[in-house]
Amino acid sequence: MPLYKANAIVLRNWDLGESDRIISLYTMEFGKIRGVAHGVRRLTTKFGSSTLPFTCIKVSFYGNDSHELKTISQTEIVKSCQGIRENLEKILYGSFLIELIEHLIIGTHRDERIFRFILKYLTWLEHETTEIILYSFCFKLLCMLGFRPMLSNCAICHQVVDNYKIWFSWDEGGIICPVCLKERQGVMSVPKEVIELTKRLISERVETLRTYPVSAQLMDEMKGFTLYFLKYYLTFPIKSMGFIEEMM
Numbered sequence: 001m002p003l004y005k006a007n008a009i010v011l012r013n014w015d016l017g018e019s020d021r022i023i024s025l026y027t028m029e030f031g032k033i034r035g036v037a038h039g040v041r042r043l044t045t046k047f048g049s050s051t052l053p054f055t056c057i058k059v060s061f062y063g064n065d066s067h068e069l070k071t072i073s074q075t076e077i078v079k080s081c082q083g084i085r086e087n088l089e090k091i092l093y094g095s096f097l098i099e100l101i102e103h104l105i106i107g108t109h110r111d112e113r114i115f116r117f118i119l120k121y122l123t124w125l126e127h128e129t130t131e132i133i134l135y136s137f138c139f140k141l142l143c144m145l146g147f148r149p150m151l152s153n154c155a156i157c158h159q160v161v162d163n164y165k166i167w168f169s170w171d172e173g174g175i176i177c178p179v180c181l182k183e184r185q186g187v188m189s190v191p192k193e194v195i196e197l198t199k200r201l202i203s204e205r206v207e208t209l210r211t212y213p214v215s216a217q218l219m220d221e222m223k224g225f226t227l228y229f230l231k232y233y234l235t236f237p238i239k240s241m242g243f244i245e246e247m248m
């Protein structure tokens with residue numbers, strides 16, 4: 001079997017029997033893959049802590065079919081992101097990011113930009129825990145995957161929408177004006193501040209967003225909008241959000 005090498009981020013792992021572990025990875029070169037690391041739970045393992053979630057590694061693996069379970073032969077830690085695993089809040093926030101990667105990125109879709117983007121947010125999360133990171137990650141990732149919502153012009157007639165209360169249509173993938181609203185069902189009323197904040201989440205760097213003043217009420221509305229938006233694309237609920245809500 002051919003040997004491959006890749007840059008990867010560990011998403012999740014499952015222990016298999018007494019010493020083996022299955023690892024799911026997002027790789028720069030092959031998209032999402034799963035592999036088994038043999039002997040990973042032995043004290044003298046060559047894998048060390050490289051199979052833990054959030055770790056950025058260089059990985060070597062065998063396997064020639066894109067859907068099969070690979071055999072991981074070697075790993076080397078590039079960035080451990082240990083700071084995330086040492087703090088419960090960061091673990092939950094990191095788990096939210098990983099759930100989005102697992103559910104929104106389909107199959108072996110690979111994109112070097114997405115790999116660097118995930119690594120950037122994990123690095124950011126190691127240093128700072130602000131809720132806005134979650135929503136910024138979510139909307140930026142959706143845009144990179146081609147699901148950019150229309151937030152300035154009506155998704156149907158393309159007129160500029162500037163009302164205080166804005167209507168959002170998931171079927172149309174954006175806001176809709178009062179004229180087009182009359183013919184539509186399944187729309188949601190969204191405060192203008194939420195639409196404006198979503199635009200900033202998409203267009204601005206995470207470093208800038210951390211200092212942007214957001215009231216508790218607006219953050220709450222932003223969360224509602226994000227989760228409602230995600231429901232449209234996901235067939236599974238985001239489990240980590242439930243834990244985050246319980247903790248807050």
Ligand SMILES: [Zn+2]
Pocket residue numbers: 154155156157158159176177178179180181
């Ligand atoms: Zn319209």
